[in-house]
Amino acid sequence: MPTLTGEAEAGLTRRWLSPMMRNILLVNALPLVLLAVTVLYLNQFHTGLLQGEVGALREQARIYAGALGQSAVTTLPAPKQAARAVGGRAAAEGDSVQLAPDVARLLLRRLTEPSPSAVARLYAPDGQAIAGSAGSEHGLCPPPGRARRQGFADWLGGWLGIAEAAARPTERNGERGERGSERTAEHVLVIRAHPQLTVPEVSVDSAADCQPAVRERVVLPEEPGSNEAPPNIWRTVDGRLLVQVVEPVVHEGHTIGIVQLTREASGVDRTLFEVRASIFGLTLIALALTVLLSWYLSLTIARPILSLARAARVMRDNAGRTFSVPTRLRARRDEIGLLASTLDESAQALWTRMDAIERFAADVAHEIKNPLSSIRSAIETALRIGDVEQQKRLLTIIGHDVRRLDRLITDISDASRVDAELSRTRPERVAVAPILSVMAEMNEATREADGPLLVVEAESDTRPGREGQPLAVWAVEDRLVQVLRNLIGNAESFSPPAGRIWLRVAEAGRGFVSIAIEDEGPGIPPAKLESIFDRFYTERPAAERFGQHSGLGLSISRQIVTNLRGNLAAQNRTDASGAILGAKFVVTLPRAF
Numbered sequence: 001m002p003t004l005t006g007e008a009e010a011g012l013t014r015r016w017l018s019p020m021m022r023n024i025l026l027v028n029a030l031p032l033v034l035l036a037v038t039v040l041y042l043n044q045f046h047t048g049l050l051q052g053e054v055g056a057l058r059e060q061a062r063i064y065a066g067a068l069g070q071s072a073v074t075t076l077p078a079p080k081q082a083a084r085a086v087g088g089r090a091a092a093e094g095d096s097v098q099l100a101p102d103v104a105r106l107l108l109r110r111l112t113e114p115s116p117s118a119v120a121r122l123y124a125p126d127g128q129a130i131a132g133s134a135g136s137e138h139g140l141c142p143p144p145g146r147a148r149r150q151g152f153a154d155w156l157g158g159w160l161g162i163a164e165a166a167a168r169p170t171e172r173n174g175e176r177g178e179r180g181s182e183r184t185a186e187h188v189l190v191i192r193a194h195p196q197l198t199v200p201e202v203s204v205d206s207a208a209d210c211q212p213a214v215r216e217r218v219v220l221p222e223e224p225g226s227n228e229a230p231p232n233i234w235r236t237v238d239g240r241l242l243v244q245v246v247e248p249v250v251h252e253g254h255t256i257g258i259v260q261l262t263r264e265a266s267g268v269d270r271t272l273f274e275v276r277a278s279i280f281g282l283t284l285i286a287l288a289l290t291v292l293l294s295w296y297l298s299l300t301i302a303r304p305i306l307s308l309a310r311a312a313r314v315m316r317d318n319a320g321r322t323f324s325v326p327t328r329l330r331a332r333r334d335e336i337g338l339l340a341s342t343l344d345e346s347a348q349a350l351w352t353r354m355d356a357i358e359r360f361a362a363d364v365a366h367e368i369k370n371p372l373s374s375i376r377s378a379i380e381t382a383l384r385i386g387d388v389e390q391q392k393r394l395l396t397i398i399g400h401d402v403r404r405l406d407r408l409i410t411d412i413s414d415a416s417r418v419d420a421e422l423s424r425t426r427p428e429r430v431a432v433a434p435i436l437s438v439m440a441e442m443n444e445a446t447r448e449a450d451g452p453l454l455v456v457e458a459e460s461d462t463r464p465g466r467e468g469q470p471l472a473v474w475a476v477e478d479r480l481v482q483v484l485r486n487l488i489g490n491a492e493s494f495s496p497p498a499g500r501i502w503l504r505v506a507e508a509g510r511g512f513v514s515i516a517i518e519d520e521g522p523g524i525p526p527a528k529l530e531s532i533f534d535r536f537y538t539e540r541p542a543a544e545r546f547g548q549h550s551g552l553g554l555s556i557s558r559q560i561v562t563n564l565r566g567n568l569a570a571q572n573r574t575d576a577s578g579a580i581l582g583a584k585f586v587v588t589l590p591r592a593f
Contacts, residue, residue: 027293031286045275049268050220053243054231057118061247061261064111064120068259069251072104073097099124099249099257105131118263125255213237233265241265304329304336308343315347324348363535364412367551371401371408411552415535418556422476422563429592430477432515433458433470436503439484450497452519454488458505471505471513473589479560480589483568486553487517487585494521494583508588512566515587523572523580532570533558565590 076096104122112120112133120133218233218241232244243265249257311325324347329340375398382394433456440454447453461469473480484503491501499520508514524532531537536551561568566589573581 027290027297030293031290034282034286042275042279046268046272047220049271050218050233050243050265053263053265053268054220054233054245057243057261057263058228058231058245058247060115060118061120061245061259064108064261065247065249065257065259067111068099068104068107068122068257069249072100072107073251073256074100074103097251097254097256099130101130104257109133118261120262121260122249123258123260125257130257215239239269241269301336304332304340308336308340311340312343312347360415360535367408367536368405371405374401408552411556415552415556415559418479418559419563422479422560425476427474427476427564429472430475430480431470431472432480432505432513435477435481435484436505436515439481439488440503443488452492452495452499452501454501454503456503458503459507462507471507472592473513473566474592475564475566475589479564483557483560483587484515484517486557487587490553490585491517491519491521491583495519496521507591511591512588513591515589516584517587518573518582518584520582522582524570524583526572529570529572533568561587561589 074097076098099122108120108122108131112118118133121129122131124130213236214234215237216235218235220231220233222230229246233242235241241264242262244260244262247259247261248255249259307326307329311329315324325340325344330337330344332340378394378398378401382391385391436456436458440456443451443454459471461467461471488501488503495501501520502516502518504514504516504518506514506516533554535555537555538551558568566587568588569586571584571586573584575581
């Protein structure tokens, strides 16, 4: 029957990241980590796309502004320039340079032909519109007559944060609707140029017939130290993302106009849609993995625990005490297997304890019944006879039986308290040699002339740092003294007159210490080496009066040693020829470190 060994159990106890713990961490951490990574990636990616779109559009506007500032200019005489000056900057001395409307309009349209998706407008420094690219008069509204579809696609697009227009290709020339820019009369542009340039703050009025309704505006983080005008980014009610930048038209250090460039950032929306769709797919995959892992966790943890609960219930209700935990659960190499093996061992130990209690109760009843029967018989006989001497002898027998009952009840009470007391008491470090020395001194002070002599032979500790110190064990000192007194008393009752009893302490290897009590008595019959530890078993010398012992001393001693995680065994001392020289009891206890 495969079960977890003690070494495997200790390994599972030392490892904080056990197999079950890894399963639990995987189930709980995987969806959270996946969600956190995708959300962080999406935020940075969205901002990067917008910044890239703004940078490309601004670079395009700079090209337009540079070309217009060099090629679409005209020179005005000073008086004419002064007459045309409008509440902006004052007229300068001599001739002045300004944009030529006809040349600027033609040049702007030629510049915007390679990129029809962008709508460009040119304004004078005072905000008056000068020129615009092809289609700028139609603004950036959807083509007339195109109805929006309503249904699941709109709901899904809205949930993902974009509209249907994100997936539409940009239209060209006459086949595709021309786009303009949204500008309101109230909106004020502030152009930031080089410090040496005088840049006016102007109000730009749009000449477009259609003004898209703005749903929300997007603000990008401003770069520190930048002197450029911030871009205008907004999303219309129909879901389109519009990006607008402005650049000053500069000629020989003077601002002579403003280029406004507007473009629908459909590529940003399309890319963002693809990324969000992939995140949605990953979410579905993560959800599926979570379901599968939860199912796996249920199979590996929840169901086995339920099986253990059913097994425990069956073992509780089983009168025959034959049922055990299923083998497939005890064969597992994780915490469930450890729990199943422990539950099965606990049930077996409980049944063994219950059987022992039943046998003990039966033995106690039998042992108490014998002296009670003797007492009753003696009393009945004393009442029928008139001889005083015989009545005295019967009273003497009654007195012996009463003392026997008292001793028997005392030992039974002691045996009943051992388990409960040891379960509440924590073992401590106890040095063995000093205890044996005190017991030998007490025996020397009280023994008779022909009584046995106790001889103590104790080895010292040989471990580094403890050289010369007495060997110590983990035990409860009072109960250990009780065991040693029982064994020494047993040895004294079998020792010949003026014999010797050896008390030896030595290392037993594998972390244990042995305490041996050896005598020079007749020894133990080989067939009785285990029977002598049974309750109420007595094998006394012929010269000893009956009833002096209850037969529980060795049984209680073994019970105490077993509870201290040790062992008590009996054997015979023999010579080279195999002749028995005496009895030997060996107590083995864990060594204290």
